[in-house]
Amino acid sequence: MDRQQLVADAAALTPPPGGRALLGIAGAPGAGKSTLAVGLVGALCERLGPGAAAYVPMDGFHLSNAQLERLGLSSRKGSAPSFDVWGYLALLRRLRAATPGEPVYVPDYDRTLHEPVAARHLVTPETRLIVTEGNYLAAGAAGGPGWSEVREQLDALWFLATPDAIRDARLLARQRAGGRDAGSARAWVDTNDHPNGELVKAHVAPDVRVITVDPNGA
Structure with missing residues (x-):
């Protein structure tokens, strides 16, 4: 994986001022999606100017522990049904259609609290490239209702x-x-993370760009 080339490729997706594009990064649990996404955003802001890119994690749409317990999904936290896919989809649509001058606050997942938290990230009116990441962005219908619609919102x-x-x-x-x-x-890991990962790996459409990480993690 050539990180400098990925930064250049992400920069090429970025529209001129006044426009906005959405780049998704999918992968199985533990693939390094958030590290890559945050690194891309930082590099793009250095290259294109402050606020040119923004990070939007799918993990901000984890259902709360209370809702997982209500739904009987506590032991499957991190599976596709344990996310508020419709809330995530609504955010992506809002980001694409945001009114000029309107900031958008974005939730995140806190690994210390083990709960989603509101408004940790900010998309400014100047943001031209949204970098969003999550396990199920490439899963389509295999992930369940809503995930195909999520895919439709992504330019790449x-x-x-x-x-x-x-x-x-x-x-x-x-x-x-x-x-x-x-x-x-x-x-x-064996009963939850790995089954989730196998589902994700099994459903990668031909139009998805695959970025291979070498055995040393580079």
């Missing part, structure tokens, strides 16, 4: 293909950092 979609061994190590470390012991972390 990249899929970050990271070796399973790298993802597994990252996912285990994430669960341990979140407070699980070694056995519970292993069980969560």
